[in-house]
Amino acid sequence: MSHLQTSAYHPIVQSTLHHIAFAVDSIEQVMLQIPEEAWHYQPSPATRTIQELLAHLTLLLEADLLLMEGTSATEMERFYKQHTPQSRDHMLLTLRAGYEKCEAAYLQFSEQQLNEETKAYWGASYTRFGWLVEMNAHLYHHRGQLLGWLQAGGWTVKISWFE
Numbered sequence: 001m002s003h004l005q006t007s008a009y010h011p012i013v014q015s016t017l018h019h020i021a022f023a024v025d026s027i028e029q030v031m032l033q034i035p036e037e038a039w040h041y042q043p044s045p046a047t048r049t050i051q052e053l054l055a056h057l058t059l060l061l062e063a064d065l066l067l068m069e070g071t072s073a074t075e076m077e078r079f080y081k082q083h084t085p086q087s088r089d090h091m092l093l094t095l096r097a098g099y100e101k102c103e104a105a106y107l108q109f110s111e112q113q114l115n116e117e118t119k120a121y122w123g124a125s126y127t128r129f130g131w132l133v134e135m136n137a138h139l140y141h142h143r144g145q146l147l148g149w150l151q152a153g154g155w156t157v158k159i160s161w162f163e
Helices: 011-033 050-068 073-083 089-108 111-115 129-150
Strands: 118-119 125-127
Touching: 011 050, 011 089, 011 129, 050 073, 050 089, 050 118, 050 129, 089 129, 111 129, 118 129
Parallel strands: none
Antiparallel strands: 118 125
């Protein structure tokens, strides 16, 4: 198999993974600056707490990989119950492990696999590369949400939000 057939050498995959890695790094930096009293802050009754948002955010890359492969709603519910981190240290490990799984998966996909459509249990259907774009958007969406919630609660963090 030619090295040009694997996504490890595909510049678009590499670029997207780079953006995801930057988001992961910045989220880790934010998490290390969030004071304990902020963890239970909830901007409105209809939203998660910052701790709940972080738990979701740190699991989303691994969860989105499962969704991409067609994992059922019941299996996803079980996954979240078994793997949702509670402590800052566990969240940091979960986020990094999720990135490593995502990167490993995408670097081994062939060009053909990247272009194959897969379907989530609720009916959304994307190519595997499309799922990677969705993962990137999902991560940045919640990173922005986290920043907004921290600011609404009166907390500031000092990081570079963009390269």
